[in-house]
Amino acid sequence: MDDLANLVLQLYDIEAFKFGSFKLKTGLQSPIYIDLRVIISYPDILRSVAVHMNEILKRSNVSFDSICGVPYTALPIASIICADYNRPMLIRRKEVKNYGTKKLIEGKFQTNDRCIIIEDIVTSGSSVIETADSLRAEGLQITDAIVFFDREQNGENNLQKRNIRLHRVLKISEVLGYLVQHGKITEEIS
Template identity: 45%
Template sequence: MHSRRYSFQVFRMGEYYLKSGQMTPIYIDLRRIISSPRTLRMTAQALCEIIIAKGLKYDYVVGVPYAALPLATHVSDILDIPMLMKRKETKSYGTRKAIEGVFTPGNTVLLIEDVVTSGESIRETAEALREEGLKVCALTGELYSVYISA
């Protein structure tokens, strides 16, 4: 699977700036795997295997916007677990919800993130979920199979 990611230029060398403002000589762009349904499916399946092996307990899957949404969608489908979606910005019209989907406050969410650098995107997403009364008990960084109990 790593060779498939390489062929899609997921791993890039150069001078790239992260959301945190830090410069990095290596950039990991998992957004590119959406252009290969097979690679995206394989990546999601590998993530599901890690989730199952760790025995994680949760009621919903949430992808950290926006790069992890395709992965979370596949994980939700493969594991047959409902998915919720966190908006990056709350709309000023309609329901004005920050969290989309049907959920019960007090239930638990598994966050799916594509690549973890500073953890800021995960923190922002977890905070929005907690504001809606949801528990965030596990966070996953796909590339390195990071598991953090929150």
């Protein structure tokens, strides 16, 4: 069994995949919900997700000065990738606090620095676009996003329209294929 198939099965075992009827952030209904927040309780799986994203980042040959994880699920993944590359991490707050520094973007950066966005799952691409818009407003260059799962629901096209290349580890169709192949779900569910 290949390493990615094994990781998908581990994610299944920790209930990162839920089947039923779910409303997504986009408002669409889906028969599958992917909850990668659970990986923070499984350090080996968290590390494995980050390793696979690192491999995609290396293959992309994108040069970058910093990394920003989309809040909140991608932050622990981005932390590992930053440590592996010894690059600064930036954090985009979901909201500006009315106390302290009142910054939307936390971390050290220079105008025109190239920043890679890290995201766990892309559906429409809206979370990546929101993050890119905030980073660009601070003078950062955003051209690429690395994601673990692509739900194949037009996210890549939406990102391309905003001049962001999507680099993914897995498509949802591949995930469902692994789960069917290993008897975790039936073809009807996939």
